[in-house]
Each structure stands twice: as C-alpha cells, then as structure tokens.
Amino acid sequence: MAVGFRLGSLVSRSFRNALSGMSTAPSRGITSVIDPSIGLSEEQQEFQKVAFDFASKEMAPNMALWDEKEIFPVETMKKAAQLGFGGIYTRPDVGGSGLSRLDTSIIFEALSTGCVSTTAYMSIHNMCVWMIDTFGNDEQRHRFCPSLCSMEKFASYCLTEPGSGSDAASLLTSAKRDGDRYILNGSKAFISGGGDTDVYVVMCRTGGSGSRGISCLVVEKGTPGLSFGKKEKKVGWNSQPTRAVIFEDCVVPVTNRLGEEGQGFGIAMKGLNGGRINIASCSLGAAHASVLLSRDHLVVRKQFGEPLANNQYLQFRLAEMATQLVTARLIVRHAAQALQEEHSNAATLCAMAKLYATDECFKVCNQALQMHGGYGYLKDYAVQQFVRDIRVHQILEGTNEVMRMIVARNILQG
Numbered sequence: 010m011a012v013g014f015r016l017g018s019l020v021s022r023s024f025r026n027a028l029s030g031m032s033t034a035p036s037r038g039i040t041s042v043i044d045p046s047i048g049l050s051e052e053q054q055e056f057q058k059v060a061f062d063f064a065s066k067e068m069a070p071n072m073a074l075w076d077e078k079e080i081f082p083v084e085t086m087k088k089a090a091q092l093g094f095g096g097i098y099t100r101p102d103v104g105g106s107g108l109s110r111l112d113t114s115i116i117f118e119a120l121s122t123g124c125v126s127t128t129a130y131m132s133i134h135n136m137c138v139w140m141i142d143t144f145g146n147d148e149q150r151h152r153f154c155p156s157l158c159s160m161e162k163f164a165s166y167c168l169t170e171p172g173s174g175s176d177a178a179s180l181l182t183s184a185k186r187d188g189d190r191y192i193l194n195g196s197k198a199f200i201s202g203g204g205d206t207d208v209y210v211v212m213c214r215t216g217g218s219g220s221r222g223i224s225c226l227v228v229e230k231g232t233p234g235l236s237f238g239k240k241e242k243k244v245g246w247n248s249q250p251t252r253a254v255i256f257e258d259c260v261v262p263v264t265n266r267l268g269e270e271g272q273g274f275g276i277a278m279k280g281l282n283g284g285r286i287n288i289a290s291c292s293l294g295a296a297h298a299s300v301l302l303s304r305d306h307l308v309v310r311k312q313f314g315e316p317l318a319n320n321q322y323l324q325f326r327l328a329e330m331a332t333q334l335v336t337a338r339l340i341v342r343h344a345a346q347a348l349q350e351e352h353s354n355a356a357t358l359c360a361m362a363k364l365y366a367t368d369e370c371f372k373v374c375n376q377a378l379q380m381h382g383g384y385g386y387l388k389d390y391a392v393q394q395f396v397r398d399i400r401v402h403q404i405l406e407g408t409n410e411v412m413r414m415i416v417a418r419n420i421l422q423g
Contacts, residue, residue: 064123096158104158121294234259245397
C-alpha cells in the first residue's frame, strides 16, 4: 500500500519514517551553485531526499540494463509507489499523495537522475491517475485510482493517432453510443506502456468534427476488441514499451466515460499542462546528472599533461551548462507554481517551461557527451543514455514548435 504524502506535520512524519536508513543527502555530490534544494521548504527537501536516494539505490544501478534489455521495471516502480510516487498529485482519499505541482516537479527531477526513461513513464502514469481523479465521479475515482496509486496497475495516455499528432483536435478514433455502452473503433500511436499497462485513458470522437466532438473514455486491458501493435524500436526511452493501441468494435461501458460528452479535448489539454511540467522536470534531472558527470570527468581526465579541468575553454562550457540548468529549473518551478494556483496564463507558462527546459537540457546533455570525448559515445558511460532518453522530450507532450505557437498566440492576443 502506498505511503501517501500528506500536508503539514503528517508529511514530515511520513517522510522521516521513509528516510530512516537512507542517505539524507543527494547521492551525486551536488555542488552549491546547482543544488536543486535551494529555495525549497524543509518538507520539500525531505521529498527530494527520498527521491534522490531511491534514484541512486534502485534506479541508477539498473538504468543501463533496462535500456539494453528493454525491461519495463514493474517491481521497481511498485517500490516507488510505496513512497507515494504512484499518485503524487492525486487526492489522498483514493490513495494519492496530495502534493502540489511544484512538489511533483522536484520529485521527478530527482528520480530522473537515476533513470529518465522510467521516470518519464511514471510521469505519464501520474498524469492519467490525476485525470481520473479530477474529472471522474466518486465511483470512478474509487474504482480506478487506488490500484493505480499503488502501481498494482499501470496507466497509459491515448491521444496521438497515426494521422493526428500536433493537430490533436483532428483525431478520428470514434465511439458510437449504443445504449449503455460505446463501440470504439480506431487506433492510437506511440503509446507509452502500450500492451503492458492495464488502464488506457482514451480520447475519441463521440460527436462532430473539431475539439468539441471529443470525449474521454477509460478502457481496461482485456476488453474485447482492444489489441496492440508491435513493440517499437526506439533511440531512447527503452525501459518503457511503446506500441500502437488498436480498437476494433471495442465495447466500453458508458460508466467509463470521464465527464460529459464533448469535454474530452479540454480534459486532454488540462492533463497535458501538467504533463509538460513533468517531462520538463525529467529533462532537468538528466541535465543535472550530466553536469555532475562532466565535472567529475574533467577533474579525472588528463590531456597534454594536466587535468581537463584546467582548460579555460572547458571551464567556460561547464559554467554555461550550469547556468542553462539553473535557468531551466527556475522557469519550470515558476510554471508549476502558476499551474497549482490556476493562474490565467498557466497554460502558456507550462508551454514556455517545456520549450525552454527540454531544449536547453538537451544541449547540456549533448555538451556533456562532447566533453567526454570518445568515452561519451560508449554505452559504458551514462552520459550517452541521458542524451538518447531526453531527445524525445522536445517532441512529445506537444512538440516544441507547437509550444512556440502557444506562447506567440498568447503574446499577440495580450
């Protein structure tokens, strides 16, 4: 059963119990200028310590193996759920931790230092649980959320289709009402966890064209008519399976619809606002780890009779990497706070944060690989996996080109 986070003194109590026997300092030797605990409350630092410790002990030692063997680390994620990481911003009455969007960002950044791919899937899972918790009725919340928060079951988000990526409102998967059930037909593409997960939050067309004709259904694994495509071979994100999800006269009860008919697109977009913060936070973790790996490499590696750390050009590049990381962290945390407070510009700030953090953090990781020279291109060195795993962050949860469109539209309308 998940050890849910709670506000106030109960949070501290829960986490002090979880911290017993654990290292209370981030495991990668954090230096002061890039210390991600700067500005956090005591409770947030406790969440962060637990996440860093879990990343160091349970994820980092297995990161390369999960990538090479394409292992979906179910048991490790269940352990994470025992710390409350299965439903971080889901309400406590259904097993969630009830934490804020900023708390969530802090946790995902820390976990990603251990394995970006696994943490990114967990972020998608958390988004799905939140959507059911927020837009479902009490019966749906209590039916689905507890087993998802404990990660006894896993969830996938189904929006993208073979013919509708950035133009999500043009999706074609249809759900025809037939009494107390829907008949679902169509397919979804690039679904994280597809085939291995238990619950699919599906956007489908119940009405006319455009965004107003879209509804949201929860489809459970084992439903007749639900099938999956082949497991995709990917550059990164290999610890989570990716498949097409296919519906052929798939019968889904009306009681599995979240909200009313026609509300699905709004539900999807509200989910993605948080998803963009989450995936940006995963990029922060990769960049943070890469800066530290680069620092250590520069100190140890010698060329022309002295450590690379003495080379002023490399010192400048390291300083730039650290500045990019800290700047990205600040904009992500600012957007997370705005989303929590339901600021009128929250969606745009989430787009800005996702755009900036995923672009800049990829540059940081790529520069870290360059600093490692030929060693950086070897799979024995973690830096190459961080590069491969976060490259897709500039594409998913809305491409960064779409993020630019969202930001520009806001400015032009202001």
